[in-house]
Amino acid sequence: MTAMRKANAAYPFGFLDEYAKKEVRRTILKAIAIPGYQVPYSSREMPMGRGFGTGGLQLTLSIIGADDTLKVIDQGSDDSVNAVNLRSFIEMTCDGIDTTDITDEANVIQSRHRIPEKPLREDQVIVLQVPYPDPLVVVEPSEDKRKIMHGEADYSRLLVKLYEDIVQFDEITISHRYPTRINDHYVIDPSPIPRWDVPKLNQSKALVLLGAGREKKIYAVPPYTDAEPLAFDDVPFRVESFNDENGQRRCCDRCGDNTSFLDEFTSSVGNKVYQCSDSDWCREQLVAKGE
Amino acid sequence: MEKILEVRNLSKVFGKGCPNCFIKTGPDLDTNICPDCGSVVAIHDLSLDLYKGEILGIMGESGSGKSTVVKNLFFDQEPTSGRATFFDDDKQYDLFGLNAAQKRHLRNHRFGMVYQNPHLGLNFGISSGGNIAERLLMNDLRNYSEIRERARELLERTEVLTNRMDELPGNFSGGMQQRVQIAKALAINPPLLFLDEVTTGLDLSVQAKILDLILEIQQEMNTAMIVVTHDLGVVRLLAGRTIVMKYGRIIESGLTDQILEDPQHAYTQRLVASAL
Numbered sequence: 001m002t003a004m005r006k007a008n009a010a011y012p013f014g015f016l017d018e019y020a021k022k023e024v025r026r027t028i029l030k031a032i033a034i035p036g037y038q039v040p041y042s043s044r045e046m047p048m049g050r051g052f053g054t055g056g057l058q059l060t061l062s063i064i065g066a067d068d069t070l071k072v073i074d075q076g077s078d079d080s081v082n083a084v085n086l087r088s089f090i091e092m093t094c095d096g097i098d099t100t101d102i103t104d105e106a107n108v109i110q111s112r113h114r115i116p117e118k119p120l121r122e123d124q125v126i127v128l129q130v131p132y133p134d135p136l137v138v139v140e141p142s143e144d145k146r147k148i149m150h151g152e153a154d155y156s157r158l159l160v161k162l163y164e165d166i167v168q169f170d171e172i173t174i175s176h177r178y179p180t181r182i183n184d185h186y187v188i189d190p191s192p193i194p195r196w197d198v199p200k201l202n203q204s205k206a207l208v209l210l211g212a213g214r215e216k217k218i219y220a221v222p223p224y225t226d227a228e229p230l231a232f233d234d235v236p237f238r239v240e241s242f243n244d245e246n247g248q249r250r251c252c253d254r255c256g257d258n259t260s261f262l263d264e265f266t267s268s269v270g271n272k273v274y275q276c277s278d279s280d281w282c283r284e285q286l287v288a289k290g291e
Numbered sequence: 292m293e294k295i296l297e298v299r300n301l302s303k304v305f306g307k308g309c310p311n312c313f314i315k316t317g318p319d320l321d322t323n324i325c326p327d328c329g330s331v332v333a334i335h336d337l338s339l340d341l342y343k344g345e346i347l348g349i350m351g352e353s354g355s356g357k358s359t360v361v362k363n364l365f366f367d368q369e370p371t372s373g374r375a376t377f378f379d380d381d382k383q384y385d386l387f388g389l390n391a392a393q394k395r396h397l398r399n400h401r402f403g404m405v406y407q408n409p410h411l412g413l414n415f416g417i418s419s420g421g422n423i424a425e426r427l428l429m430n431d432l433r434n435y436s437e438i439r440e441r442a443r444e445l446l447e448r449t450e451v452l453t454n455r456m457d458e459l460p461g462n463f464s465g466g467m468q469q470r471v472q473i474a475k476a477l478a479i480n481p482p483l484l485f486l487d488e489v490t491t492g493l494d495l496s497v498q499a500k501i502l503d504l505i506l507e508i509q510q511e512m513n514t515a516m517i518v519v520t521h522d523l524g525v526v527r528l529l530a531g532r533t534i535v536m537k538y539g540r541i542i543e544s545g546l547t548d549q550i551l552e553d554p555q556h557a558y559t560q561r562l563v564a565s566a567l
Contacts, residue, residue, distance in 0.1 A: 152392045156428040163424045164417055166435060167457050232435040 014061040015093035020044050024062035024218070028209060031220035036182030037150070038133050043216040053086055053112060054213030056129035060110045063125065063209075066096035071106035076114040076261070076277035086110065103280050113176070115197040117260045117281040120206035122223060128191040130212040133219065135179040135189040155179075155187050158230060166235055178237075181228045182221055190227075196239045196261040201227035242274070252276045255285035294378055295483060295515045296341040296364070301373030303359050303539075306330025308371070316538060318558065323354070323538040333359040334539045337373070343482070344513040348530030348547060350520060350562070356539040357519045361485040364517070365404045366394045377401070379482065399429040403476030403514075407488035409468035412475065413460045419446065419471045420456040426478040445474040449504060466497035470504070477508065484516045490525060502528050523563065527551060535559050 014021060027041040046054040064070060072087040074080035078101040087099055090110075100106050103116045110127040120126060136146045139157040149155070158179050165173050176192040180201060190201060191210055201208060201221050208221040221227055229237040242250045242262050251258035253273045260281055262274040276282035304312055309328035316323050316332045323332045333356040341347050349357040362368045364375060364386065375386040379401060389397070398404075406412040413422050423442040432438055443453050449470040451463075460468050469489060476484060486505065490498040502525065508514060518529050526533050526547055534544040535556065543556045554560045 148391065152395055154395065154429075156425055159428045159433075160414075160417055160421050160425045163428070163435065163438065164421050167418060167420065232438075233433045234437075235435045 011093055013066070013094060014064065015046075015089075016044060016058065016061050020058075021062040024058055027218045028059070028063070028220065031209070031218050032207070032222045034186075035222050035225050036186030036188045036219060038186075038188075038217040038219045040216055041218055043213045046213070048085070048089075050214035051131065053082060053110075053129040055211030055215075055218070056110050056112070056127045056213075057086060057089070057211075058213060059127045059209050059211040059218065060090060060108060061094070063127075064090070064094055064097060064108050066094070068108050069098040069100050069106050071100050071103060071109045071280075072111075073109065073114060073116070073278075073280075074112040076116075076263070076281075077279045079279070080112075082112055101280055101283075113192045113194075114261075114277060115193055115200045115208075117276075117278045118284070119200075120204065122205045124206040126206050126208050128193070128208065128210045130189065130191040130210045130217070131214070132177070133189055133210070133212040133215050133217040135177070135187050150186055153185050155181075155230065158187065159232075162230060162232070162235075166232075172231070172235070172237075175240075179230045181226075181230060183225050184228075186219075187230065188219055188221070190221075194240060194261060195229075195237070198227070198229050198237070199239065203227075250274045252282060252285070255282045255289070257282070257285045292342040292345070294340055295343050296339075296375065296377055296517075298337065298339045298360075298364070298375045299373060301334055301337040301360070301363065301375065302332075302371045303334040303356070303363060303368065304330050304332050304371045317540050318537040318542055321538070323356070332539045334363070334370075337536075337539075337541055339534060339541075339544075341483075341515050341517065343515055344509065345532070346509060346516045346518055346530045348518050348520065348526040348533035349536060350523070350526050350533055351536035352521060352562075355536040357521075357536050358487050360536075361404070361487050361517055361519055365402060365485050366398055377483070399426070400479060401481055401483060403479070403481035403484040405469070405472050405476050405484070405486045405489050407491050409460065409465070409472050412472040413468065415459060415461050417459070418457045419451065419460050419463070419474075422460065422471060422475050423478050426475050430479045441478065442474075445478055446471070448477075449474040450500070466493050466501065469493065469497075469501060473501070473504065473508075477512075477514075480512060480514075482515060484514050486516055486518045488520055489518075490522065491520070498525075505529060523551065535562070 027039045031039045046057055072083045074083035103118045107123055108125050112129045134146055136149055140146050162172050176194050177189050178195050178198050179187050180190050180198055181187045203224055205223055207223050211218050231237040244250055249258045250262060253275050260276045263277045264272055264274055267273045308330045311327045312325040312330055312332055313335050315326050351357045363370045370387055377384045377386055420442045423445055424438045427438050446453050446456050451467055451470050460471055490501055530547045533547040533550050534541050537558050543559050551563055554563050
């Protein structure tokens, strides 16, 4: 997918040298071959702080080619600081690529903490930025032991955490980073996507790549793979509810859609307002209504 | 009687070991530290058999290697040499030849362990009910209300107030923590249970209650147990057969009554004579 172009003479196409990109690609292949397994890789220094999406950035830079169209989103929006900065960096270092805000037009989507509302297609790849790759970190501090637990698919202690949640609060209180079992073995931390987005991983048509730059791990949910959020038989997983106190589904203040994930904020006059978190989805709904 | 566990020639050496380790240590030489290489011989050449529903006592002074025996059998430690076979219905397992996943499976599904220190057996960061739930979840039970019901039953059985089941074990007294630990070990009805100094450090009335509980469980569920203790009273009350260890070796074994009434080895004689 890459083409060597030396327009920006100081750096090779994609900022990383070819050897680094090759290593990341090999890691991706391994991650796809073992769904959900966290493959270690030598995360390179990037010209931005670790924790600002360097894992996702390295994935994107390694798979993008001059004929690709890129979309970068941060919490559903194309215009957030993180998305704008990453997009302009990739534009600067990958000569010839196109960028877009429109989900349908992109074939590489780098995202921070959201999966687009619009169902993705087989020809699209979504790259998620991950701060903490290991779901077991909350129950086991030693990475050595965590690796053994993953190997033996021993996730009982994560389930105990869910049990304790139900005992204390009558429901599972994990709002994002919901532990999800991939292909009946490895449990992943699907990055801080809301619970709303977790079902989109299951049998996804698009390849989902997850990269943690600081923690130096890459993992993947390959297309058409089972992704099952951990839960009990009689306390099933459920997504966020956007019903108001009367049980009515809230709708977006801007486009009127009542099927999307909503962000809540306070308007200038002081009342609560809800809007689509996915700005491209919101735009599309407005276009469909002819506005 | 049906055999459930067979241990043959079990040895455990801490340290690098040398050819003279076993020759230059033992009760006759009054040491378990090898004078040549400084390794500690915790167990040497230990063999024992355990039958279904039987309680076997392991007695000995501190450092005699009695806890090391159960730690090896429960996979907390790796033995230096030896063989152990676990007979489970029609299957049998060569314990020390299993891989990590198989060991974990046996630990979670077939064995139970109660440690002297509740901190080893319980997770103090989660509720007592959660501790029992952990063991049930390891055993592939995935239904919340069933788990809860079973945890309540077990705590009732071990006389822990069930309206305190959602409290942290740290809020409980030592005796109650020990009972929660026993409930946790019993959660999956294990055919084999290891008890490592379960009553040490508890006051006499609590000790008596816990020993009663253990006997009741043995009679109800026909659980085979290995009870490690340095307390003659515990052995007298619980164990049908007893082995006495010193410096990693078995120095005497047989029926408990026989050993307590007619000890043969000088050390056992001293031990029995010095009982308060």
